[in-house]
Amino acid sequence: MATIYLVRHGQASFGEDNYDQLSPRGWEQGRVLGRWLAGKVQPKAVFGGNMERHRETVEAITSGFGEALPDMQAVEGLNEFDHMQVVERLRPEWADRQRMASDLASFPKPAKAFQQSFEKAMARWVSGEFDDDYTETWPAFRARVITALEELIEYTDGGDTLVSTSGGPISVIAQHLLELSDRKALEMNNVIANTSVSRVLHSGPRRSLAVFNNYSHLEAEDPALVTFR
Incomplete structure (x- = not known):
């Protein structure tokens, strides 16, 4: 089965004029994740929303990864609400x-x-x-995220994929795969850590959530790097 690695972006710049950029801690979170992924994952494709924090997270991951990753392809459906x-x-x-x-x-x-x-x-x-x-209503948001998920699965045709996105899309994908209520989706959204990794396995029509919100790479290097906003 192929794997989609859903990464929530690094910490954004809360309280700054431009929220949509990584904070210094967000950049470090991305580099730590890149070091953790090196030797474990070799994605055939990289996707992300077209927000600045999505792109910068991929840049930070690449820096820590130590070698070039495929160019990130922006997919509007992966944007946060x-x-x-x-x-x-x-x-x-x-x-x-x-x-x-x-x-x-x-x-x-x-x-x-x-x-x-x-x-x-x-x-x-x-x-x-x-x-x-x-x-954008909540049902419309859910629909565009799931459409984007299916489109990138079709595009990659079985290869492992790295996706830089936000907590909202990740929680919607988890909700969809686990058939959860909207209330549970909101609860999941509240606990997704910056640069955490969730893994979706897929093969043909099969889709399953194998891992949700893993941020052990941050805990192992410096627990102070764990943030949720």
Whole structure:
């Protein structure tokens, strides 16, 4: 059976003007993963969403891998959902980034405060009760991710594949393969670590999730590298 290695991107730059880039820790997470993959995996193809953090994660992995990997092919279907739109539909005032930063700074742990609001915003989006508020509904997001998965399986025709994507698509793929509820998909999304690896096995029509959210490469090198946002 062939294997798809689903990698969540390295830590992005939370609180910065450009969130869609890796933080210094995110770059190091990618290099650590590359070193861990070297000698274990030789992908025939590399795919990713067309976001900056997806591309930079592949660059970091390649640096640690120590040899050239196939050029990353961008697939829009592997992009994350618009998480800020989802949050803003719950907290419209946070469309003003300075207001959001100010509000979060009032909490002892701003990242935790954001996570709590994010989880409420996700539940609102997934409920289906407010679909007209969103550019992309939850069912539409799920459909495009699964379509992208099937397209890259067909394209690679049996070869092992490395995919740089985000927590949302990974949780949707896991949900699809394990036939889980939307609530369980949200719970899975909340625990996917940066540069964690999930493995999908496929052969003909068969698809199975063999590994979910493995970040032992980070724990082995430096537990402080383990992040979830």
